[in-house]
Amino acid sequence: MADAAKAARLAEAVRGEVAKAVVGQTEVIDALLVGLITGGHVLIEGVPGTAKTLIARAVAHALDVSFKRIQFSPDMMPADVVGTNVFDAERQEFYLRRGPIFANLVLADEINRTPPKTQAALLEAMQEQSVTIDGVVHPLPSPFLVVATQNPVEYEGTYPLPEAQLDRFAQKVVVPYPSAADERAILARHSGGMEMPDFAALGLRPVATGADVLAARAELDSVVVDEGVLDYASAIARATREHPAVFLGASPRAGVSVLVAAKARALLDGRTYVTPDDVKTSALPGLRHRILLRPEVEIEGTEPDSVIADVLESVPVPR
Numbered sequence: 583m584a585d586a587a588k589a590a591r592l593a594e595a596v597r598g599e600v601a602k603a604v605v606g607q608t609e610v611i612d613a614l615l616v617g618l619i620t621g622g623h624v625l626i627e628g629v630p631g632t633a634k635t636l637i638a639r640a641v642a643h644a645l646d647v648s649f650k651r652i653q654f655s656p657d658m659m660p661a662d663v664v665g666t667n668v669f670d671a672e673r674q675e676f677y678l679r680r681g682p683i684f685a686n687l688v689l690a691d692e693i694n695r696t697p698p699k700t701q702a703a704l705l706e707a708m709q710e711q712s713v714t715i716d717g718v719v720h721p722l723p724s725p726f727l728v729v730a731t732q733n734p735v736e737y738e739g740t741y742p743l744p745e746a747q748l749d750r751f752a753q754k755v756v757v758p759y760p761s762a763a764d765e766r767a768i769l770a771r772h773s774g775g776m777e778m779p780d781f782a783a784l785g786l787r788p789v790a791t792g793a794d795v796l797a798a799r800a801e802l803d804s805v806v807v808d809e810g811v812l813d814y815a816s817a818i819a820r821a822t823r824e825h826p827a828v829f830l831g832a833s834p835r836a837g838v839s840v841l842v843a844a845k846a847r848a849l850l851d852g853r854t855y856v857t858p859d860d861v862k863t864s865a866l867p868g869l870r871h872r873i874l875l876r877p878e879v880e881i882e883g884t885e886p887d888s889v890i891a892d893v894l895e896s897v898p899v900p901r
Contacts, residue, residue, distance in 0.1 A: 586805075589619075589798040590852030595789040599644040602786045603779050604637050605771070606764040613755045613867055614641050614729060616846045618687075619798050622752025622839060623708050623728040625693075625871060629735060632757045636779070638689045638729045643781050645795060646788035647686035648723065652704075654696035660703035664713040665720075678715065683707050686723050686792055690730040694740040701743065704728065705750050725795045745830075745874065752839045754871035756887075798849060805845040806855040810900030815841045815861050821893045822873050827884055830874035840868035858899045866890055 593615055600611050610626065614637065617624040626634050635651065642649035652663060665681035682688065683704070690704055707713050708728050712721045730751065732743075748754075760768060781787075815837060823831030844860035851860075870886045 585801055586849050586852045586854045589801060589849040592790050592794055592798060593850040596641065596644045599786050599789050600637065600640040602784045603640045603781060604633055605767045606760050607633060607637055607757065610634075610637050610755050610757055611641065612847070612850070613753050614638065614727070615850060616843050616864075617727050617729070617753060618645070618725050618795050619802065619846045619849065620752060620842050621725070621727075621799065622843065623730070623750065625748070625751040625754040626729060626731045626757055627734045627754065628731070628757030629733060629759075632759065634729075634731045634757060635689060635691065638687060640781070640786060642687040643786055644788060645687075645790050645792065647725065647792045647795075649687045649689070650682035650685035651689040651691060652682050653691045654693055654700070656695060656697065658696045658700050660700050663700060663703050664707060665715060667716050678720070680720075681713075683713060684720075684722060686725055686727065688726075688728045690728055692732060693730040694732045694742055697741055701741065701747065704730075705747050708750055723792075725792050725799070745872075748871045749833070749835065751871065752843065753867040755867050756870075801849060802842070802845050804854065805848055807841065807845065808855065808900075811844075811856050811858060811861060812841070814858055814897065814900050815844070817897045818861065818865055818893055819869075821897050822869060822890070825889055825893060827875055827879040827889050828873050829876045832869050832872050836869055836872040840864045843868055862894055862899075865894060 593612075596615060597608065597611055604611070613624050616622070628634055639649055661681065663681050664683050665679050667676040668679045669676050693701060693704070707722060711724075711726055712719050714720070734756075759765070819832045819834070819837035819840070822828055825831070840861065841856075843864035844856050847860045847863060848854070848856045866887060869890055873886050873889065875884060875886060875889065
């Protein structure tokens with residue numbers, strides 16, 4: 583039987599610590615926790631200034647895991663991400679200079695601003711959990727999570743990720759503007775300046791470790807999925823392929839991703855069983871980047887989120 587209470591305490595403690603530095607954005611924080619426990623990477627879409635970097639740094643600090651940020655640019659090469667062998671003149675030998683990919687939580691900032699070759703190097707590392715440099719395989723730390731960001735409005739000079747590469751991300755989270763109350767709280771916190779918050783000064787401290795994350799991951803197989811809930815998750819994925827606005831629906835891998843995320847959400851909520859609500863909550867971040875709409879529908883302004891909302895409305899919820 584899964585130790586759901588321990589996982590729930592982990593989630594509650596991390597949320598509480600991150601709240602010392604970040605106002606609101608609980609959906610993004612939960613998505614990162616789900617990503618860490620499932621091993622599924624997260625794509626965050628939001629305009630600049632919505633605390634994407636701060637959230638990732640704060641979660642890594644609360645979990646006491648290593649954190650690296652990669653600021654992607656058009657001139658970045660694969661070696662800038664994964665590392666390279668460098669010759670040491672004194673010792674007359676090569677040594678590995680590790681790239682920023684060697685961290686537990688890697689923030690890939692503006693992933694759509696770097697060429698496809700560099701994107702592919704990152705995405706291969708995400709898939710394989712290792713990198714190959716000069717024919718030698720180097721494993722990446724565990725847990726390992728890539729949190730990639732992209733700007734949804736500024737496309738000039740960008741290299742959009744193709745569908746096959748978007749599918750490498752288990753979740754896509756859209757970061758909204760804060761509510762009026764949250765924005766006022768942010769202004770009050772930063773009235774003295776715009777410096778990156780000092781976590782020590784804010785009292786944000788590590789409350790767990792990477793080992794705790796891996797322990798929670800080991801409990802996933804013990805979370806029970808009822809036959810009715812399994813049918814429900816399958817029906818949602820299949821319904822995306824039958825929707826009249828959809829050109830290419832969710833793949834079986836997308837359905838698996840939603841179900842695994844639902845198990846993680848149940849675990850983080852202190853339960854050893856998945857409910858239909860867990861599946862519904864996981865469906866939007868798990869599917870919005872994995873369906874292609876018909877061109878004529880996109881021109882009319884229809885978005886994947888509204889299609890998924892239609893699907894969730896039409897598929898009967900099991901009792």
